Amino acid sequence: MGDRRLLILDDDPMTGETIQRIAEFAGLEVHFTPDPDRFFSLLHDWHPTHIALDLVMPTMDGVQVMARLAELSCRARIIITSGVGSRVLDAARRSAVEHGLDIAGVLAKPFSPPQMREMLLGQTLTTAPPPLAVTVAPVESPEITxxxxxxxxxxxxxxxxxxxxxxxxxxxxxxxxxxxxxxxxxxxxxxxxxxxxxxxxxxxxxxxxxxxxxxxxxxxxxxxxxxxxxxxxxxxxxxxxxxxxxxxxxxxxxxxxxxxxxxxxxxxxxxxxxxxxxxxxxxxxxxxxxxxxxxxxxxxxxxxxxxxxxxxxxxxxxxxxxxxxxxxxxxxxxxxxxxxxxxxxxxxxxxxxxxxxxxxxxxxxxxxxxxxxxxxxxxxxxxxxxxxxxxxxxxxxxxxxxxx
Missing domain, CATH: 3.20.20.450 (EAL domain)
Structure with missing residues (x-):
């Protein structure tokens, strides 16, 4: 399965611990934190392959977190979770994709363990692309005259x-x-x-x-x-x-x-x-x-x-x-x-x-x-x-x- 590391940011300890148990049972290394500052510290030091992110949190909401992840060029696969309605979840997903983030999926709370496992065990970032990487672009777009x-x-x-x-x-x-x-x-x-x-x-x-x-x-x-x-x-x-x-x-x-x-x-x-x-x-x-x-x-x-x-x-x-x-x-x-x-x-x-x-x-x-x-x-x-x-x-x- 490879070296998969899941970082969880959720202000609800029960939800965070539930996701942690599901992921650990599926063979992933896991860190869970309700604190955005601790989250970004772990992001920098631990380099997770997957992120589970709650949308509604008191100090820094999920949309703000995703904007910051985009600024940091985060390449982890992101699972968005929330108890908000499906239209809000859909809008959050579209926002994340437009920021260039890799979204594994969205899960409305309460979700089932099989749903979470499916997203965690899907395609990983280490999968080699087929020949000709046609979407390659420089980090900074060149000035074309x-x-x-x-x-x-x-x-x-x-x-x-x-x-x-x-x-x-x-x-x-x-x-x-x-x-x-x-x-x-x-x-x-x-x-x-x-x-x-x-x-x-x-x-x-x-x-x-x-x-x-x-x-x-x-x-x-x-x-x-x-x-x-x-x-x-x-x-x-x-x-x-x-x-x-x-x-x-x-x-x-x-x-x-x-x-x-x-x-x-x-x-x-x-x-x-x-x-x-x-x-x-x-x-x-x-x-x-x-x-x-x-x-x-x-x-x-x-x-x-x-x-x-x-x-x-x-x-x-x-x-x-x-x-x-x-x-x-x-x-x-x-x-x-x-x-x-x-x-x-x-x-x-x-x-x-x-x-x-x-x-x-x-x-x-x-x-x-x-x-x-x-x-x-x-x-x-x-x-x-x-x-x-x-x-x-x-x-x-x-x-x-x-x-x-």
Missing amino acids: LTDLHQALDRQEFVLAYQPKVLCTTGELAGVEALVRWAHPTYGLLPPGLFIPLAESCDLIDRLTDQVINQALAWFGPLCVGATNLSPATCDRLMLSVNISARTLSNSALFVRVQECCETHRVDPARLIFELTETSAMDDPVASLDLLTRLRMIGFHLSIDDFGTGFSSMLQLVRLPFSEIKVDKSFVMTAMTSSESRTVVKFIVDLGHSLGLRCTAEGVEDAETLNYLNDISCDLAQGYHIARPLAGDDFGYWLASRSS
Whole structure:
């Protein structure tokens, strides 16, 4: 099981001692304290792998403690406990996740020993990630200049990772999403949030999109022509998703080049899905409608990404020719601990199906969530439970390990 250490902060001695007994019986080393100062002293000296934290305490509440843990870059898995209502617990969890903390789960008091054991004995921080750590970012975000971006495009420093999408019913491969990263020679692998906004503001986004789509199609084209051991059924349904910016929607010439690139790599346009965030297509409604309609006529598919996080969702779904709807991961990741999130996920899936759209859930991190998505007839799923984004060369290894 490894060296697991649980640090408990709770002002109720009975609850703290109960958690301590459960954890010790499960084989963990445990320290329990009702005092926040003692808690942070132990955090510094003892380096716990897990933390059990009560939300409501008299001297320093759990939200303040979590904010402090975030400042300290705490990487322990955190279990939030409280007797407050489920909506408050859900809000506290969302706050913790947005602070970058690793939340194992939330437990409403009174909780059962099996619930606590399940959270304590789940995935540990020592689990090695699959190949290509695509979420790596420097501790301090580097200052990226326009010159840097021009040079990166000239040198073709942008690389792709591919995250599989599977059928919820069978777990079989149904598609991949291409995700761009900058292999910076000094700072390492940079996530898109550090360079996409600059590329958009400096009119370099189309050039970057060109490189991304060319690279993605060159990798995707050979998948079903003997380069992998995919079954004919998998090849028939396999699709490639690529994110595009709202700025790109005014550039019809770029999509002519994409069509030519599809011909070069022998990829049917009907295999390619362009993903748009749900607010981006509204920048120029008329131009967006014209171009997106033409893309659908060519055969390309369109997906509305991060659905449920913007303000123009319904209008977009009705007026634009989408073929897929993607449920935002913020709802999917909390579906098993939040009845409100489950309600939203089911609503989006039902809405998508009523409009004839295929539904994909992002952020699937455990089997329980995948089973729930299957129960509500969601079509596709992607997330760390299925696979992290993979380097192109590692995709075959993932396929082999999954089939075995």
